[in-house]
Amino acid sequence: MSDIYRPGEIEPAIRRLWEEENAHRAESGDGERFYCLSMFPYPSGKLHMGHMRNYTISDVISRYHRMRGMRVLQPMGWDAFGLPAENAAMANGVPPAKWTRDNIEHMRGQLRQLGFAIDWERELATCDSEYYRWNQWFFLRLLERGIAYKKTGTVNWDPVDQTVLANEQVIDGCGWRTGAPVEKREIPMYYLRITDYADELLESLDDLDGWPERVRTMQANWIGKSEGAEIAFACGEDTIKVFTTRPDTLMGATFMAVAAEHPLAKRAAEDKPELAAFIAECQKGGVSEADIAVQEKKGMDTGLTAVHPLTGDELPVWVANYVLMAYGEGAIMAVPGHDERDFEFANKYGLPIRQVISLPEGREYDDRHWHDDYAAKAGQLVHSGPYDGLEWSKGFDAIVADLEKKGTGRARTQFRLRDWGISRQRYWGCPIPIIHCPDCGDVPVPEADLPVVLPEDLVPDGSGNPLNRHAEFLDTDCPKCGRAARRETDTMDTFVDSSWYFLRYTGPDNDAAMVDERADQWMPVDQYIGGIEHAILHLLYARFWTKLMRDEGLVSVGEPFKRLLTQGMVLAETYYREDASGRKVWFNPADVEVQRDGKGAILSAVLKDDGEPVEPGGIEKMAKSKNNGVDPQALVNTYGADTVRLFSMFAAPPEQSLEWSEAGVEGAWRFLKRLFAGVQAHVAEGALPGRKPEGLEGAASELRTRLHETIAKVGDDMGRRQTFNTAIAAIMEFCNELQRFEPAGEAERVLAQEAWEAVVRLIAPVTPHISEALWRQLGRDGSVFDNGWPRVDEAALERASVTVVVQVNGKVRGRVDVAPGAGQDAVHEAAMADENVARHVEGKTVRKVILVPDKLLNLVVG
């Protein structure tokens, strides 16, 4: 082997070795298993740094556990259905299927080049009918069980392209391609009753102690369980049913508000053109909650009144754009005195505001200015007739009890979580296996006819789903009556695909069943790694789907992911230009020349191709849609996979988001060169594999202590803390010491060998190629990944003395060396012998002494 580190030679050779030995196949059999999973990528074209980081983390964890003697499964696949393929098709006329499969081909090559220990025999792509047929099969079971059902839902409608838009495609309320104002439209869709599982999804969050607290909090808030009451208000012949979390404020209800889509609003509008116009006005704009939440609160009186169930007062019924049809009952009782949105609305339209809950001592209620404590769950009921003086929660119970007696209300639990709408009016997805028969209605495709295969040669053009114009797909016979019928052309949400792929990895070759007994052998996933952006939707749906499969008897686990590492996003600057129609065209940072001032702010940015300026669009997660993904390929070509892996792990702790910068990759490269050279220099004098050094003294003994401290730290950082950056820093630090060490005599050369062997193994999960090569050079047989993780020699950790920091009034004034475990008096005495410490204590009384054994002594004087 050459004396100079040449990754271009080492890396392909080592990968060939692994391939020949089939080193990464996950074996079923004896021994502890470890299922390490990373979120599968959308095949967007090229690998970007976010992928690189995600899969490197996964590989480090996999290889670490493999070295600790476990049977590791690390699979890979492709989240291959979705919108970007249709966008690419519109842009260059390539069928989504071809575009997707070409991308997979390219990205698989990139992944292989990075040396990940992936079991490629289990690879799957969700656009393959062998995969998605099970989506269809399971959907039909859910339909039978009543978990899947049909109802109308609201979508974004582009009136020019006559097509449904994704929220992402609605920009400032207008269609992204046409620029036309978007409208809300009601269409029939299939839904899954995730709300049936709301309680279990919430409760079992408590058991997920391997999940980050913030993810559990986000999911709990998303599910949003609230205890309250359902109250019926009579309104002429009808009743308006509302849900409220604050029945204690019922006496403060001064008006009612219903959503624009509420049946009562529609009815009231029949003979009121101005109300009909207002409701039409509410149909403008997109459906996303973010859009709705920021829009100005508007409303109109319907002219109807509702009867207050306790006082008999007549309350005006309004239509309000801030009341959502999808939440609760699509109607609210407005208590402007104690709800911020109602307060704002009442002030705008001159509706009465009544305080019914007392404020803390000394606070005055001001009905012109909102204060957050108006909404606090605290205080007693006031201006509430018979309920006056009751503490708010007692008032809650009393009012609910009275409503129950009258039969106009009851206590109820409400979830913010809504049922999961899975229908998409798109071509590039899994077909929903339903046939529409003019006589029999919606008929499920018989199991024997599955899969319903998606034709792969269509090219969407932006004007709706091309399946609607594809007779070969569309025209079929009714399975019930045999007469001509049409296939459903909606496809499934891609979150369906990603809700169970981790189960399919355990038995991808089974063409007779969705999953088999191997699922229970590997599940649950021991470690799941993926972007924090999936904290809610994907992870919630995957948990839900797993429970559905459990309840169908297909798997025995109820929670799919034992431990979760949420990777921080890799961010990069975005650059764009607006074209003639005002649409933004995004440019990749690699194609932009940027000048910055001393503080890093952008002074100017021009496109390299034409030298013309581009607009900086801010720093965002690397994504296809903003074209700001940085391809690691150029770096891999220059430095090799190990350097890029090392650098991406060293740059920041995995959970933290990271603004992409290449500065620093040189440091990783230099470290590997030094490591390589250090081992060469050592083995040039002869390798001494597998021996334990005896009788070390002085610097050699100290070095061995440092070695075993490093082994302990790296093990803790990789296993428990998962802070790979600090593990690498500790290895670098020790290497710096090792390189300065000049062994004299055999015992010290044996120590050097022990140290190099340990370093090579400690860094192996991060830089597997160079480690594998150096391990063999050090005279060891077999793969470094089969030879175990270095063991800490507890005896080597013992030191003759420790340094204790001495503080006076919390400020560091000196350091003293004492015997390990020295008591307070002994350390105090030693500290007073320090000139600087003595000076700061002189003439003052020591009032308190605090000792942190072997670390710190604080003398409180005054």
Add this chain to the structure above:
RNA sequence: GCCCGGGUGGCGGAACGGUAGACGCAGUGGACUCAAAAUCCACCGCCGGCAACGGCGUGCGAGUUCGAAUCUCGCCCCGGGCACCA
């Protein structure tokens, strides 16, 4: 707007209530070289001081504690999610 994070030298970051700035990048000075690259050595938060050392310093303001980057409250800025981007 609502929910969840984050803010530490010129830069990426370390500090797991107990020495703020480990490790690395960039920079500066030096060695080697005809020269360059590579490599090696030294310095490297700000202010004062020849030094010993002292003061200040973790987005801003308050609080808890012997001790706060770390815990609590309020504010500012940045990022993620908000159900059809994945």
